[in-house]
Amino acid sequence: MSTDSEKSTNDIVEELLPTIRTIKKLQESGIMAMIDAVADNFDELFNYASSMPLMDGISLLVKIAPMASVLLKSIDMDKLQKSLESIPWDRVAYGFNSITDFMAKDMEKVQIPQTKASMLRALGEIETPEMQYLLNIAIKFARRIMDDMENLKKTEK
Amino acid sequence: MAKKVVIVGAGAGGGLTASRLRKLIPKEELEITVIDRDGTTDFQPSYTMISTGNRSPDQISTPIEHFTKIGIKPIKAEVKEIDPKNRYVITGEEKIGYDVLVLSPGVKFDYGKFPGSDKLFHFWDMHSALKLRQQLAGFNGGRILISVTTKLYKCPPVPWEMAMMLDHYFRMKGIRDKVEITVAHWAPKPFAMFGPTLSEPATRWIEERGIKTINNFTLRSIQADKNEITSETGESVKFDLGIVAPPHLPHDFISNNDDLRSENGWLSSNIDNFRTSKFDDIYGLGDAIAPTVGLGMAGVFAHFQADTVATLIAGDITGSYSAVPYNSLGLCAADLGHAGWIAYCDFGGKLRNQSPFPDCRSTGKSVLFKLAHPIYERYFLANVYGGWY
Secondary structure, three states: OOOHHHOOHHHHHHHOHHHHHHHHHHHHHOHHHHHHHHHHOHHHHHHHHOOHHHHHHHHHHHHHHHHHHHHHHOOOHHHHHHHHHHOOHHHHHHHHHHHHHHHHHOHHHOOOOOOOOOHHHHHHHHOOHHHHHHHHHHHHHHHHHHHHHHHHHHHHO | OOEEEEEEOOOHHHHHHHHHHHHHOOOOOEEEEEEEOOOEEEOHHHHHHHHOOOOOHHHHEEEHHHHHHHOOEEEEOOEEEEEOOOOEEEEOOOEEEOOEEEEOOOOEEOHHHOOOHHHOEOOOOHHHHHHHHHHHHOOOOEEEEEEEOOOOOEOOOHHHHHHHHHHHHHHHHOOHHHEEEEEEOOOOOOOHHHOHHHHHHHHHHHHHOOOEEEOOOOEEEEEHHHOEEEEOOOOEEEOOEEEEEOOEEOOHHHHOOOOOEOOOOOEOOOOOOOEOOOOOOEEEOHHHHHHHHOOOEOHHHHHHHHHHHHHHHHHHHHOOOOOOOOOOEEEEEEEOOOOEEEEEEEOHHHHOOOOOOOEEEEEEEEHHHHHHHHHHHHHHHHHHOOOOO
16 A cells, blocks of 8 residues: 555545545535635634634633533423424514613613602502513413422422 | 835744735735744744644744745845834845835843843743753653743743643653642732733632742742742742743844834834834834733734734735724633633723723633644644645
8 A cells, every 4th residue: 555655646636536526516506616705805804703702602602511511411302392482482572672672761760769668559569460460470480380390209209 | 116025023923914915915016025033933832832742843833935935035034233214124144125114023032131041941932942842851750940030921821821731741741749830920820910800710720730839929030050049039949940931132123223112122113003103114013012012922912913014014005905903802722731721802901001901701621622722823824824834
């Protein structure tokens, strides 16, 4: 068997034929042109990509990865996928928009009370539809967690 | 007629400025000459790995003759003088004219400024890193001391980084219990110059590895014959193997030239356009300007400065190129032996005197990050020489 240094250029080219065919396909598909553009501008790409937000993103991934690994071990992925698919995401997104909009525009208008609230006034607040809606969500959420934990105990036995 | 750019120094600042300029402007329009004293481009962050035997010189060093392959003229010579009024660079044998001059000559090691420093070992250049490699290979136990002679030296975190590398080196060799590693440094804490976000975890790791640190230790004298160093406060430390950074000083052709030096004797420059204060056809970058602009000495600063300088010069010549703004980010991909660590700092606030420290963070340690160093090492040399590294 010949060593690399003994190989002729022809031998090397022949060995590279499958790779050259792939490169030809990449050229015809336009992928090579994209790679060429990246290579052409790589000096600037490296410079601009060397930024605090990008490095922070990498750091976050590195630090979250071990936690995610622990979590994934105990999550039923099929169940998670089905649950995620059935979430009304449009409503969640709408609620999220409302929160960010409130935080941006109205949060500063909320005053810190200078005096203690009276019991009657506090009860009045609790009776409002907004508070009732939030309480209902919290109660249903808590009940669901308790039911699931109860089921988990039964299966462990 | 083609314009002439002369670049002094083939390291990160000079080497990258040359190759970027070559990509931006064709040979017919621009003649580029690189003058370098040593005649090589070295990936200097790997000198530590030369010492520990994890790299050979040919892996991290490229002869400047390779510049001819990408249309750049290399000259191996030591610059003796610069005549900015008449636009000449004078070496021992030649007087080279220029239209634009880029100065990125790095530093000189002046052992005479610190008696005894020439008798100890270090890894701040290739020759010395190889000498240290021999010493480490034959070292079978005893006290290793790492220290620095001057406040400014290349790669500020490297004394502690090297200590952690040596910890791993001797663990792998199976004699860590016979080796005492001490870092005696002027800083109040390891990595203190980068602020608490890096200093605190690094100090913890150093302690965990059983490395001794003597902080606030400003070196006053070296008694090489007694294997001892003494601090400004009179504290003495004995050693069996002394690794001490030699005095880092500006080259004579800068410090002796009123037209080029700043008040501190280092090369004049600024972080907006890197032009010297008296001549706008002379650019200064890299380690030689670090004390002037308030940065540490590190290749990453020179790398991003080269991006800006090359695009500014190209703009001057073609009149059409938009310059890359200076990126003041500092990146350090350290191989600590047992793990890799990527630290990154935004020096913008510090440079504008808004903060005493750069804004530093890190990815944390991971074995995976050991790969960051060799990836950047290969990229750097290939990028300077257009693939002909």
